[in-house]
Amino acid sequence: xxxxxxxxxxxxxxxxxxxxxxxxxxxxxxxxxxxxxxxxxxxxxxxxxxxxxxxxxxxxxxxxxxxxxxxxxxxxxxxxxxxxxxxxxxxxxxxxxxxxxxxxxxxxxxxxxxxxxxxxxxxxxxxxxxxxxxxxxxxxxxxxxxxxxxxxxxxxxxxxxxxxxxxxxxxxxxxxxxxxxxxxxxxxxxxxxxxxxxxxxxxxxxxxxxxxxxxxxxxxx
Amino acid sequence: xxxxxxxxxxxxxxxxxxxxxxxxxxxxxxxxxxxxxxxxxxxxxxxxxxxxxxxxxxxxxxxxxxxxxxxxxxxxxxxxxxxxxxxxxxxxxxxxxxxxxxxxxxxxxxxxxxxxxxxxxxxxxxxxxxxxxxxxxxxxxxxxxxxxxxxxxxxxxxxxxxxxxxxxxxxxxxxxxxxxxxxxxxxxxxxxxxxxxxxxxxxxxxxxxxxxxxxxxxxxxxxxxxxxxxxxxxxxxxxxxxxxxxxxxxxxxx
Numbered sequence: 001x002x003x004x005x006x007x008x009x010x011x012x013x014x015x016x017x018x019x020x021x022x023x024x025x026x027x028x029x030x031x032x033x034x035x036x037x038x039x040x041x042x043x044x045x046x047x048x049x050x051x052x053x054x055x056x057x058x059x060x061x062x063x064x065x066x067x068x069x070x071x072x073x074x075x076x077x078x079x080x081x082x083x084x085x086x087x088x089x090x091x092x093x094x095x096x097x098x099x100x101x102x103x104x105x106x107x108x109x110x111x112x113x114x115x116x117x118x119x120x121x122x123x124x125x126x127x128x129x130x131x132x133x134x135x136x137x138x139x140x141x142x143x144x145x146x147x148x149x150x151x152x153x154x155x156x157x158x159x160x161x162x163x164x165x166x167x168x169x170x171x172x173x174x175x176x177x178x179x180x181x182x183x184x185x186x187x188x189x190x191x192x193x194x195x196x197x198x199x200x201x202x203x204x205x206x207x208x209x210x211x212x213x214x215x216x217x218x219x220x221x
Numbered sequence: 222x223x224x225x226x227x228x229x230x231x232x233x234x235x236x237x238x239x240x241x242x243x244x245x246x247x248x249x250x251x252x253x254x255x256x257x258x259x260x261x262x263x264x265x266x267x268x269x270x271x272x273x274x275x276x277x278x279x280x281x282x283x284x285x286x287x288x289x290x291x292x293x294x295x296x297x298x299x300x301x302x303x304x305x306x307x308x309x310x311x312x313x314x315x316x317x318x319x320x321x322x323x324x325x326x327x328x329x330x331x332x333x334x335x336x337x338x339x340x341x342x343x344x345x346x347x348x349x350x351x352x353x354x355x356x357x358x359x360x361x362x363x364x365x366x367x368x369x370x371x372x373x374x375x376x377x378x379x380x381x382x383x384x385x386x387x388x389x390x391x392x393x394x395x396x397x398x399x400x401x402x403x404x405x406x407x408x409x410x411x412x413x414x415x416x417x418x419x420x421x422x423x424x425x426x427x428x429x430x431x432x433x434x435x436x437x438x439x440x441x442x443x444x445x446x447x448x449x450x451x452x453x454x455x456x457x458x459x460x461x462x463x464x465x466x467x468x469x470x471x472x473x474x475x
Contacts, residue, residue: 003441003448008422009415011454110369111417204262 012114013056014199019098021122023063026085030123030182037189039080044193052076054200058101062094063087072105091126095135102144109144116148117199120167123155140169150174155182161219173205176219187213224462225439227446229411231456240267241409241460244274246282251342253278256462258354258409260333260381269311269332273382276307277338296347297393333381337407350392352379355413357423361401364423367394402466403427411459434473
């Protein structure tokens, strides 16, 4: 006789964690593009029966301070945020805030989630003197974040490749990518849609080229 | 001991073989058991997983048979040495295959697989994990999750035995078997990755065992595989191997 129910099992979700630079340089078209495309990304996944129950979204923004905009919210109920941009680029604060969320949710993530997808987005280098590398090391040493799939995006030419590459821990899965212009963010979010779906269905992750988004370039492929 | 393995529907649909394998050896009151899961995206993962499971049980048995060990404390270095030999053998297999032009780009990584290993003499238990999958010790009073199933559901993320840093991801446990130990369960991630409450899950398994004969329980495991598939938990290959420390099954009526 077929088994009707089984105790102790649960479908696991993918935590999608955005760490977004909302410094002054993103003001104007940059932050508008982020808002528009983030909304499309959320709406696309929340209306797809295969993904609407499978994703939880966290959004941490940083400029001269850091904020938790969304905290492990199921995508099915997520209202897309409207982000604003201002001030400087204190990446250390952003990383620190992100780890606050992860540590607070650590037991929950281990019990209920698959590996997270971390998306870092910025259009410029961290403030001079900002001690972001120790914070990045701290994140890289964390049990959960060590296992996260990472995508680090640089928009425009004002961010060094080395800043993006610093996010890469597992060369087989993590990607440092660039778009030439903030207007290409649409393509980047298309790429995110593809790999989010691949993570949900346990498939190997595509490169931007394999996902058919040729304006998103790999840094040092 | 019982071991059941099921090809996942995803592999069946793609006409791929079951890439999970299990193997065991018994010698001088010791049981050596291994369960291995070939990584889906690697060309010869099914060969790698079979080789890993077969060889680690044989090599570990040989070591203890030879009596060269000063005791169970040697377990980790011995295990690491055996795994190093297996990795070297896979490397050689890849090199030999390269002789054929169509195989010129084969590497050790094409044989990528995870590994779960257990050795018990009924008093002590030694377990190892490389990659993912879970090992659970089920006792009358509690369920011990010996290794957290690393969430390596993506074939290109899991750290397999062929990974250069495999030793960094090797987990080892040595413990005395509790008096109320019922059974040990080794599972590939197709089964283990969705267990969020091991206590409830294994209480149910123990209850099902107690009301069934061995054959009936094996059929129930078939149903459990079907449950995972039909309820959308996993379409991956699934393997469960159980070592029993007590007589739990209903007696077969002749």
